[in-house]
Amino acid sequence: MNAALASTGRFLLVPWQARAWRDLWFVVLSSALSLPPLGIMVLAWIFYVPAYVPSVLVCVFAPLAVVVLLSPQLTALRRATYFEIRGVRIPKPPPLPSASGGPRNPGRLTAVGSALADRFRSPRTWRQALFHLVACPAAELVGVLSGVAWLGALVFASVAGNFAAKGSFALAGVQFAVCLVLVYLAPWLVMASVRWDLKLAADLLGPTREEQLAQRVSDLTESRAATVDAADAERRRIERDLHDGTQQRLVSLAMNLGLARATLTDLPEDARAALAEAHEEAKDTLAELRHLVRGLHPVVLEDRGLDAALSGVAARSPVPVRLAVDVPRRVSPTVEAVAYFTVSEALANIAKHAQAAEARVDVWLDGPLLKVSVTDDGVGGADAGRGSGLNGLAQRAASVDGGFEFSSPVGGPTTIQVELPCEL
Amino acid sequence: MRTVIAEDSVLLRAGLTKVLETAGFEVVGAVDDAAGLLAAVEEHRPELVIADVRMPPTFTDEGVRAALVVRRQWPEVAIMVLSQYVEERYAADLLSQQTSAIGYLLKDRVADVESFLESLRRVAGGGTALDPEVVAQLLLRRQDTSLDRLTAREREVLGLMAEGRSNTGIAELLVISESAVAKHINGIFAKLDLSSSDGGDHRRVLAVLRFLDGERA
Incomplete structure (x- = not known):
């Protein structure tokens, strides 16, 4: 019972913690930062009230274009503010991919032009503009309402004082209760406003989920390669x-x-x-x-490539091997190593389990892919799950984003096919 | 016989020197890299060079490349290349200029002192000595050429010929009579379209060359 009382008390005191005051300061500053983009949008309307559709369009779209152009600067300012005051880091999205493919004649103007084109094409720019023009002002509005609440509280307090002075205590009590509710509500509004503000900033100014995943994939690919x-x-x-x-x-x-x-x-x-x-x-x-x-690690692989290294493996295989390697250029050393170990492991498997009279190894380039095929005329029925080296082969191929296919019907033939991207 | 040794392992260099000197070879130079080998050959003009494949600075195929330089500049010098692993590609390089007075063996073969010394003498005498492992690798490539027509026994005989064995040596190894060896060799010549007008020894070299050429084709 006491515990319940204490926790209710803590809950009621929440709006009056130090955090509420920090939030208030944040709302004030954030509102100030919202002014420039909004100001740009209303500037034209202050000095010139458009009467016709074309001029209305100009008065809407010209300021909008200015906000979009300035959105990287506005966003940077926001990011710095969030970090300085709240210690919240809004991650920077990755650099924009250049859709225009770079100017053919890299003059200054064309460079600026294509950078602008890239920016207008990117959904990120529009998300940022949405934040600066709509989302953030909306959140700030809640903050402004808190100011109204405080003001209201003051008004009700003085009215309650008046009623009390005139002796009508019941009315004064009601007014005072309203004042208390407003005083209590104001910090809640401030905190809600800040929470909204931060959430919107993270959603609209930070990288999208897609960009985050893309970044994660590229990080993982890099660390896996390493x-x-x-x-x-x-x-x-x-x-x-x-x-x-x-x-x-x-x-x-x-x-x-x-x-x-x-x-x-x-x-x-x-x-x-x-x-x-x-x-x-x-x-x-x-x-x-x-x-x-x-x-x-066969030195000859590094030195002379797959063809040279595989002839050594094939020659040492107890099962006779027909080897055909058609790889006219060198591929990435890691990929060469995967291909090499795939063949040597596959031949070792054949020697151990297949009871084959002959094995055939083909390695060739097919566009950006290095393909490896190992076939034997043995008994087949090999099971990838049964502790053979097959799982290891599939993992090796997967480690460089390669594909692995395996077929071994009872009675044979057993075929292993691996496709590896040549460049990582 | 005046010999230069190029081997980067101190232990093996000393060991080889000891083995050779015990057998009556004269070791006039023992160096530890390819540059040293070329300088020593220039200075001493040996009859025989023994070179390790993997030496400083890159530890890949320095020995093979140095051997090729020696072959070009001093064709009279016999060359024995030793390696921890034998690779047909290096053999093809070594044999690309001529197939006489050249050897390419696994380092392991040094342990069989007598047969190693015999290989050295054979190479110094203008013969060849290819490691059976290299020959196995070379045979692997023969499948789609005229060598396809050879029987298993003929292939085996041709492999031994490529190792630089004499008919007597081949007969001993395969435990068959020398005339049987001669019969197999004639079969090989016929199937490779080498007529008797090419001359006995010459035909032998041509057959081995055909055997090695299929490799590069």
Whole structure:
């Protein structure tokens, strides 16, 4: 009960917090800022009252054009005010795309002209003008009403005083109650006005939902590309470290063992056997490491491109591969890497599961797309969901906005088709 | 045999030097990059050059490019290129000028000291030594050419020829008689339309070239 009373009390006191006074100050300033655009609109009407339709149109559209022209400046002023007084940041919309495609002869006048044309074409300009001419003044009107409420409160207070002096206390009581209601209502109006004002500003001056989403998409695309590139760079670094360090040491070890095996011919039989075993082991390890490291990042891919790199992959495949690569120009390194790993993963899958006699790999350019197709004549029935590398392939393609198609009816053939945009 | 080694790993450079000197080669220069290799060849005029593919500054194919320069400027120098991975594209580059006195092997092969030294001697003697992995990659490209007509066994024999093996070597490897090898080789010549008027050794080189040419076509 007490708690309910306290919260009701807090609710009743809301209009009399410090915030209400800050809001009042804001409304005053904001109203002042609303004056110039409104002033421009009524200026002509003050000095000249148009009597005919054409002059009415001139008196409406000429000021409107001026407001539209000034709308970036007016908007910037608004944005600064909201930030300084309320700490509210209205995000700047992205720069206008140039629909006129830029002037052919970039003289000063043409440049200004095409900038204006862009501005008139953009719905953003009209949203801003709507804010400056209609929405904001409407919100301010509520603020003005609060001033009226205060004034009314004063009037009713003095009237109540008069009635009290004349002794008619009942009437004085009623007048006083009206005064109290008005005094209480005024700060509520102020706060409502400010809330409206801010909401309209965010809706009409900030980027539209569409622009926000477009911005978000471009941010995400950028950060995803950065992630993919970072992963690539990391693979490259690991490859380089293994190549410069471990691999050279292993070659050296295997070579020394080989030298010992070749020169130490007078060793006891079991020592020779141990040496031979160590030598073979070292060579096997070397071959294993070589395959692993090449799988991390093939230098030849960077150096000579897809065709050169894929012949290495195809040659190492245990299932015979027919390889046709028709990519006359280099595409983005990230896309090359995706295509390369798609083929190498697909061939590894075929070797593991397909029981195929032959696989066919085609890589070709189709306009802006790099297309990769891997087919085998195996048993088919592969299931993308069953922990095969297929999901990984689809994800790899998706990481560069590529498409991935897969078909594997029971009895075969299994086909994987990937389409990658060449430039990211 | 006067030899220059270009290899950027200190460990391997020392190891190779040791292996070669044990086998009676004379290592007249051991350098760590392509520029050093060219300078050493200029200075020492060796009979044999051993070069790593990946060296400073870009760590891609410096060795291949340096080998091509050596081949152009000092055609009498035999060249063995070593690499952590073999790529047919680099092989095609190396063999683009001539297919004699050139070798391209995986670094792993160094571990089999005896056969590595044999490859070196073969290359120094004007032969070729292509890594089986390169040959496998090259074979992959042969499918749509006249090489299509070859049987699997003939392909295998041609691959070994491209590796620079002699008939005896091929016979040993495939565990068949030397006359069987000769029969396969004649089959290859016939299917590739190489008539006997081209001469035995010459035909052999032409067959290997055809094999490698399909690559670039």
